Structure formats: structure tokens, C-alpha cells
Amino acid sequence: MANLELPDALLVQNYVSGDENALATLIKRHESRIFGFIYSKIADRDTSNDIFQDTFIKVIKTLKSNSYNEEGKFLPWVMRIAHNLIIDHFRKNKKMPMFRETEEFSIFSVMSDDEPSIESQLISAQVELDLKKLIEELPLDQKEVLVMRMYQDMSFKEISEITGVSINTSLGRMRYALLNLRKVIDKHQIVLTN
Amino acid sequence: MAKIYSRKSVVATTMKPKKEIVSFLLSYSKAVSMINIKNQSFEIIAN
Numbered sequence: 001m002a003n004l005e006l007p008d009a010l011l012v013q014n015y016v017s018g019d020e021n022a023l024a025t026l027i028k029r030h031e032s033r034i035f036g037f038i039y040s041k042i043a044d045r046d047t048s049n050d051i052f053q054d055t056f057i058k059v060i061k062t063l064k065s066n067s068y069n070e071e072g073k074f075l076p077w078v079m080r081i082a083h084n085l086i087i088d089h090f091r092k093n094k095k096m097p098m099f100r101e102t103e104e105f106s107i108f109s110v111m112s113d114d115e116p117s118i119e120s121q122l123i124s125a126q127v128e129l130d131l132k133k134l135i136e137e138l139p140l141d142q143k144e145v146l147v148m149r150m151y152q153d154m155s156f157k158e159i160s161e162i163t164g165v166s167i168n169t170s171l172g173r174m175r176y177a178l179l180n181l182r183k184v185i186d187k188h189q190i191v192l193t194n
Numbered sequence: 195m196a197k198i199y200s201r202k203s204v205v206a207t208t209m210k211p212k213k214e215i216v217s218f219l220l221s222y223s224k225a226v227s228m229i230n231i232k233n234q235s236f237e238i239i240a241n
Binding site: 024064 | 209210212215216218223224226228230
């Protein structure tokens with residue numbers, strides 16, 4: 001069809017002069033962009049179809065009443081009509097855009113709860129329990145330093161004073177405690193993550 | 195045979211209006227005519 005190669009402005013001119021096929025060509029050329037634009041805002045296929053229809057009814061009426069002036073391009077003009085109708089739609093319904101759960105979009109990606117979920121609370125409790133069991137397996141001197149440092153939040157100076165060893169020895173025991181823990185975790189392939 | 199657990203995509207890849215809508219628009223365009231009289235626009239729809 002020769003119409004397919006004609007620019008929009010000429011098709012509009014032909015349509016205004018009475019060539020109905022010109023409108024079919026214009027719709028076919030731009031339907032996917034216009035409908036996609038509407039759907040991106042509305043996210044509902046039926047409503048998008050309604051707005052698409054209303055958009056083109058407006059286009060047809062404007063063109064037929066000779067009130068279209070070729071100041072801008074055809075597509076941006078139609079998009080603007082569609083945009084205004086989308087705004088009208090939301091105003092009429094007095095609500096924000098509706099979000100529908102799809103495979104690509106989950107409503108929970110924009111809604112979140114700061115509280116840890118029951119699942120993560122359970123995992124945390126389990127991790128802590130596992131870790132405590134592993135710490136119990138450490139040699140007594142290492143376990144002592146690690147518990148005082150990590151659970152009782154004591155400084156190495158305080159630890160060294162209580163245990164009666166130098167700060168360097170306390171640091172060394174802490175280091176070996178951590179190395180031993182890592183070794184056991186690796187060996188048994190224990191997962192200690194939340 | 196292995197089960198396929200993936201679901202079909204809900205969002206269609208091609209964004210096009212219904213054929214009925216386009217067909218309605220083309221028929222509407224053929225049926226409607228606008229008449230401008232003294233700054234007022236009248237719409238006439240032929241059956």
C-alpha cells in the first residue's frame with residue numbers, strides 16, 4: 001500500500017480531504033506506541049483500550065472539524081491527548097495508578113516492612129544457637145576470651161586483667177578462637193548467614 | 195520428564211489495542227461528520 005510510505009502530515013491532510021484509508025494507516029503506524037504509552041500508566045488492558053478509543057475519537061473529531069493545526073507533529077499531539085485522558089481517568093477515579101501483581105512486578109518491591117520477618121527471626125535465632133554450640137567446642141582459654149570480648153563487650157585490657165595474662169596473649173587467644181571457629185565452620189560446611 | 199515450574203509471562207510483549215477497537219474507530223470515522231457553525235461544532239453520525 002502506497003499509504004505506508006507517506007509521512008504523517010500528508011496522511012493527515014489526505015484524511016481531512018476525505019481519504020478514510022489514511023486514518024487506518026495512521027492508526028496502524030502508531031497504535032503500538034500510543035497503546036504502550038497508555039498501558040504503561042494505567043496497567044490495565046481494558047481501561048487502556050477505552051482510553052485508546054477515546055483518544056482517537058478526539059483525534060477524529062478534531063481532524064474532521066478542521067481544528068487541527070499542523071504546528072507540531074501528529075504523534076506527539078496524539079500522545080498529548082492520551083496523556084490528558086489518562087489524567088482525567090485518575091481524577092475521575094480519585095485514586096493513584098493501580099498496581100497489579102505480575103511476574104515482572106511485585107507490589108512488595110515498593111512496600112516494605114522494617115521489622116525482620118518471622119522467617120529471618122527464626123534464622124537469626126538458629127544461627128546464634130549454632131554459633132553458641134561451636135563456641136562451646138573451643139579450648140577453654142580461647143572460649144573465655146571470645147565470650148568476654150563478643151558477648152560481654154569487654155576491652156582486651158579488661159580481659160587481660162581478669163584472666164591474668166598479657167593483652168598480647170588475649171589478642172592471640174581471640175585470633176586462634178576465630179581461626180578455629182572458621183575451620184570448624186568450613187569443615188562441616190555450616191551456613192551461618194541470615 | 196521434568197516438570198516445568200516457570201509460569202508464562204502475564205505481561206504481553208506486544209502492546210496493541212484490541213482489533214475491535216481499531217475497527218470501531220474506522221467505522222466511527224466513516225460515520226461521523228463535523229459541522230462548524232458560528233464557533234460551534236456539531237457532530238452528525240450517519241447510521
